[in-house]
Amino acid sequence: MNKILVELGKNAYPVFIGEGILENLGEMLNLYNLSGQVVVISDLNVHKHYGEALTKSLNFSKKASHLIFIHGGERSKSFRTIEKILTQMLELGCDRNSVVLAFGGGVVGDIAGFVASVYKRGIPYLQVPTTLLAQVDSSLGGKTGVNHPLGKNMIGTFYQPKMVWTDLTVLQTLPKREIVCGLGEIIKYGVIKDAELFKLVEDRLHEIVALDLELLQEIVLRCCQIKAGIVAEDEKETGPRMVLNFGHTIGHALEAEMGYKKISHGEAVLLGMLAESRMALNLNILDIGDFQRIERLISRFELSGKLNRVEVGRLLKFIKADKKSSSGHTKFVLPRKIGEVEIVDEVSEDLIRSSLAPIL
Ligand SMILES: NC(=O)c1ccc[n+]([C@@H]2O[C@H](COP(=O)([O-])OP(=O)(O)OC[C@H]3O[C@@H](n4cnc5c(N)ncnc54)[C@H](O)[C@@H]3O)[C@@H](O)[C@H]2O)c1
Numbered sequence: 001m002n003k004i005l006v007e008l009g010k011n012a013y014p015v016f017i018g019e020g021i022l023e024n025l026g027e028m029l030n031l032y033n034l035s036g037q038v039v040v041i042s043d044l045n046v047h048k049h050y051g052e053a054l055t056k057s058l059n060f061s062k063k064a065s066h067l068i069f070i071h072g073g074e075r076s077k078s079f080r081t082i083e084k085i086l087t088q089m090l091e092l093g094c095d096r097n098s099v100v101l102a103f104g105g106g107v108v109g110d111i112a113g114f115v116a117s118v119y120k121r122g123i124p125y126l127q128v129p130t131t132l133l134a135q136v137d138s139s140l141g142g143k144t145g146v147n148h149p150l151g152k153n154m155i156g157t158f159y160q161p162k163m164v165w166t167d168l169t170v171l172q173t174l175p176k177r178e179i180v181c182g183l184g185e186i187i188k189y190g191v192i193k194d195a196e197l198f199k200l201v202e203d204r205l206h207e208i209v210a211l212d213l214e215l216l217q218e219i220v221l222r223c224c225q226i227k228a229g230i231v232a233e234d235e236k237e238t239g240p241r242m243v244l245n246f247g248h249t250i251g252h253a254l255e256a257e258m259g260y261k262k263i264s265h266g267e268a269v270l271l272g273m274l275a276e277s278r279m280a281l282n283l284n285i286l287d288i289g290d291f292q293r294i295e296r297l298i299s300r301f302e303l304s305g306k307l308n309r310v311e312v313g314r315l316l317k318f319i320k321a322d323k324k325s326s327s328g329h330t331k332f333v334l335p336r337k338i339g340e341v342e343i344v345d346e347v348s349e350d351l352i353r354s355s356l357a358p359i360l
């Protein structure tokens with residue numbers, strides 16, 4: 001088992017990554033003095049596969065636990081879901097010692113973290129991520145929240161978990177589409193900070209998709225190390241953390257424009273990275289060789305046809321409403337080369353349009 005520390009002073013927490021460790025989770029809660037009743041928030045799909053194993057582990061360690069289910073999928077990331085969960089927790093009599101356990105992908109994690117941050121002004125929570133995307137990205141860093149019809153992740157908090165418990169074996173039941181979503185974030189780490197990781201994905205994509213757990217252990221560890229380092233430097237995204245948004249300015253706009261249906265977050269990020277790399281190429285920030293490597297890798301996922309009836313005008317509106325915008329300027333994170341990015345805030349509308357055209 002590997003352990004990484006997200007170094008945030010009194011809010012520091014460990015990320016454990018291993019195989020077959022779900023069964024030890026109950027023990028770990030006791031070890032970390034998380035003694036209150038556990039509220040597991042999960043989706044039915046995850047519960048079907050691993051609910052029993054989790055319950056067994058909690059029972060074995062004599063932890064009182066309750067289960068709250070949400071519907072899987074991005075459309076659940078709404079205020080309605082938050083209100084429903086908070087009501088159930090009040091009805092269950094959860095107090096300030098209760099512990100929220102997010103058991104699922106990024107949707108469950110973002111919702112459960114948000115709930116934990118506002119329930120009785122904040123109770124502890126932990127992340128037990130079950131998708132590749134959540135294991136490499138959303139389970140650490142403490143961004144929580146929900147979507148709004150006017151924009152993705154517009155309502156939320158920064159609220160760090162007490163621990164991240166990542167069992168790679170649960171990936172074995174993940175559909176291929178979800179593996180591709182995780183690859184979106186993995187490729188992002190490669191482009192922003194780790195050229196070797198990018199090359200590893202180029203060379204060994206088949207093994208990743210076939211869920212070679214040894215290889216995934218290395219990749220998940222590497223991504224978590226990068227993210228932990230960036231978050232420790234800039235927890236609330238006032239500067240350096242912004243680089244994690246490569247591909248996301250356009251990606252989030254695509255998700256919002258599609259009404260959070262038909263395209264998933266990871267797929268939107270892959271297309272967003274393609275358009276934003278073209279933007280960098282057109283601005284002469286990125287050379288054609290590296291652009292083509294990014295384009296070739298992303299085109300291996302066959303995402304054409306994912307976007308239908310996307311209206312550029314509306315897309316631009318979402319892009320301008322991005323959280324990184326200020327005084328009418330949208331900031332873009334653009335690659336200088338594979339492994340290095342810069343933040344650019346003077347991008348003309350024409351350039352945004354011409355960079356989008358090939359993906360629409
Ligand atoms: N907080 C952050 O820092 C951060 C970072 C990146 C992404 N996100 C958010 O994460 C969300 C996307 O997360 P996601 O891609 O994990 O999607 P998801 O949570 O919707 O999970 C995808 C699907 O996989 C199923 N699933 C989960 N684990 C499974 C398993 N082990 N076996 C079989 N099926 C399984 C789920 O039931 C769901 O149907 C987006 O809302 C995005 O905004 C947040």
Ligand SMILES: [Zn+2]
Binds near residue numbers: 137248265
């Ligand atoms: Zn993302």
